[in-house]
Amino acid sequence: MKRISLYILLALVIVSCGSNDQGELVGVKSSNNWHSERPLGMTLIPGGSFTMGKQSEDVAGSLNSPARTVTVRPYYMDETEITNSEYKEFVHWVRDSIVRTELALFSELMSFDGEPVLEEYMFLNIDSTDMSPYQKYMMKTYGSLGDLNSPTQGKMLNWDSEIIWNVHEFPSEEYAEVMIDSILTPIEDSFEGRRMLNVDKLKFTYYWLDQEAAARNKGNRRDFIKQETVNVYPDTTVWVRDFKYSYNDPMHQDYFYHQAYNDYPVVGVSWMQSKAFCKWRTKKKNDYLNAKRNPTQVPQFRLATEAEWEYAARGGLENATYPWGNPYLTTDRGCFLANFKPIRGNYAVDGALYTVEAKSYPPNDYGLYNMSGNVAEWTNTSYSEASYYIGSTMNPNVEIDENHRKVIRGGSWKDVAYFLEVSTRDYEYADSARSYIGFRTVQDFLGTDISGN
Incomplete structure (x- = not known):
């Protein structure tokens, strides 16, 4: 009887010493405190809702990109295109x-x-x-x-x-x-x-x-x-x-x-x-x-979806034509705001014949460079004329394995201004390579950053 009482006493001591939850439901505690680490060269895109698609009187463009409200989750995005x-x-x-x-x-x-x-x-x-x-x-x-x-x-x-x-x-x-x-x-x-x-x-x-x-x-x-x-x-x-x-x-x-x-x-x-x-x-x-014997695994780096790309390109500005907001391609002093083909093919008038360095021209309000011009960028989304009609309004992404046409966005150094608009869609085949197409990567943000800081 004394031996049984001793075992019970030891069990009570072990329980009382090994836990301080006082018998309350507190959930499983992690041994490490979690904090989101911003990858080098990336900026946080806070996520939210925006009007995606053509909002101007572009009849042809609005057929496959009609305006609609969509919501995307927070994510990190490269400040620049991936460099050589x-x-x-x-x-x-x-x-x-x-x-x-x-x-x-x-x-x-x-x-x-x-x-x-x-x-x-x-x-x-x-x-x-x-x-x-x-x-x-x-x-x-x-x-x-x-x-x-x-x-x-x-x-x-x-x-x-x-x-x-x-x-x-x-x-x-x-x-x-x-x-x-x-x-x-x-x-x-x-x-x-x-x-x-x-x-x-x-x-x-x-x-x-x-x-x-x-x-x-x-x-x-x-x-x-x-x-x-x-x-x-x-x-x-x-x-x-x-x-x-x-x-x-x-x-x-x-x-x-x-x-x-x-x-x-x-x-x-x-x-x-x-x-x-x-x-x-x-x-x-x-x-x-x-x-480093760190069991943490980072979220996958990946290509942005078409919706994520457009949301980031707008830089938080609603109904903007370009990443810098106003519908003009130059500053009030006549300086070009992107690298493209202006003035009927005068490639060099904007300062470059081909591409420019990845950190050229002013960034948008999210700190992203060259979201319009320089090189067009691959996205993860398959191109379809029906994408905006069949895609979800929550993190939309139309992926079709049999469809080898992939959406590219942003226009490039050899494109006219229309392709620089943040709502303009274009595509290229997945196995193709071009002198005017590059890419940047994104990474999911775990949790919700309400403040956007």
Whole structure:
């Protein structure tokens, strides 16, 4: 009897010491305090209702974009279009991943009898790395940390060793063999003795869950996991192919390559490439958090819906024609407010023949640059003449897998003023790349920011 009484007393002590809720319903408490972190280079779009579509006497335009009131939730948006420098980081990550994988696989294949080949590029020993027991078990048992894209078969790449790109500085014949036969352009494609990177090798593979389809249909979760493989290098030939009988070869050669254009918006990227960039940007941030042993996963970076794009472009101004509000294209001093084709084709009168730096001209009231002009921008929405009629008025987004026409917004450096209007719709095919189309990304804001601060 005394032993039972002692157990009851101990239980009461444990309960009283382990909780201070006094028996009240207080909900599950998180071990960490949550706060929304503004991603670098992004601004918060507070969300709300606005009149979307044509409000002017544009009869043709109002047929597929009639005015209606819609509501969007808060989200972060890039202040500028994604620049060449930012997109290069994506390309270089894919490039370096492929090079290190090829070097490590060659080292594993050719090293035997205690004589390592390309030792500095060998796969890392998992047991010697600073990995948690969970990570070590996942890598040894499943070959990845839950990522099906594991070309290294569960082995860890060595990211510390420097990659040598100068062919005259290759450290060994084995290194030269890997680079020449697997990474650089074939001999028959070379000229003037130059061996360049074979950009056709730069493919990024990722997996994603079609959550909307999974929610609307019954079936196993694995049935809705999709694989995408995308060549990530921009199509620089668009500067030539988009314009017949026009000399644009310097842009073809230098626009993405030369550092002079680092802060200019990237072009020549398809809708699929911009989606791949969003997946990589999410992975980059989550990899950093995992390395810090932070279990938090950031919301996905993605393309804006058509409604989100127009709401952000308006900058909180109702019934505005352009992001700056008034219906004029110049200031009271005659300075142009965007980069486009004014005055019957005088491309350079606004200050630039082609694109301008991403932070050019005054931003709108949300702090967003070049929402009109410079380059048109991909959105996540499929283009349909019926979109405004069938779409919801709450976070509208018409996605049709079979429809490869994707909405682009904002107009570009080669467009007339009509396409700069925040309500004007246009489209391009998802697998197309143009010298006048770029993109910017958004990220969902978790919760509701009523004040907009």
